[in-house]
Amino acid sequence: MSTIKRCTIIGGGVAGSAAAIALRKIAGIRHVRIIDSVPEVSDPHVGAGFVLQPTALTVLDRLDLLQKTATTCGTPITRLWGVNHNSSTVLDLRYEDM
Numbered sequence: 001m002s003t004i005k006r007c008t009i010i011g012g013g014v015a016g017s018a019a020a021i022a023l024r025k026i027a028g029i030r031h032v033r034i035i036d037s038v039p040e041v042s043d044p045h046v047g048a049g050f051v052l053q054p055t056a057l058t059v060l061d062r063l064d065l066l067q068k069t070a071t072t073c074g075t076p077i078t079r080l081w082g083v084n085h086n087s088s089t090v091l092d093l094r095y096e097d098m
């Protein structure tokens with residue numbers, strides 16, 4: 001456990017939010033404050049989908065959030081397939097091949 005009692009994080013994106021949770025849960029710092037230049041996340045164009053790769057899944061697991069995330073809002077992805085306006089495949093990534 002850290003001897004630091006209070007901490008302020010500038011920026012509440014995924015890195016800042018994850019750091020805040022880690023400082024509380026893992027380092028045991030009770031007073032963690034996040035300051036962001038935007039007052040709230042309100043852009044309706046943000047949040048259509050978020051692909052979590054193994055590194056992010058590992059961080060969520062360390063924060064004890066993986067199970068909750070997977071059961072409340074996650075869907076396992078086995079393939080990323082993208083087509084352009086001509087219906088030509090521009091991306092075809094199959095995770096079982098990796």
Ligand SMILES: Cc1cc2nc3c(=O)[nH]c(=O)nc-3n(C[C@H](O)[C@H](O)[C@H](O)COP(=O)(O)OP(=O)(O)OC[C@H]3O[C@@H](n4cnc5c(N)ncnc54)[C@H](O)[C@@H]3O)c2cc1C
Binds near residue numbers: 016
């Ligand atoms: C369209 C798009 C789709 C993406 N899709 C994915 C995906 O599916 N999966 C994935 O893993 N990654 C994805 N990414 C990348 C991912 O969004 C970034 O890697 C991630 O957001 C970086 O997190 P961060 O916390 O470092 O920075 P940010 O998310 O950019 O957060 C930084 C925060 O700091 C705040 N800030 C900045 N300057 C100041 C200041 N001076 N004072 C106070 N606050 C400040 C900002 O307002 C912001 O909230 C995508 C990115 C884009 C643009």
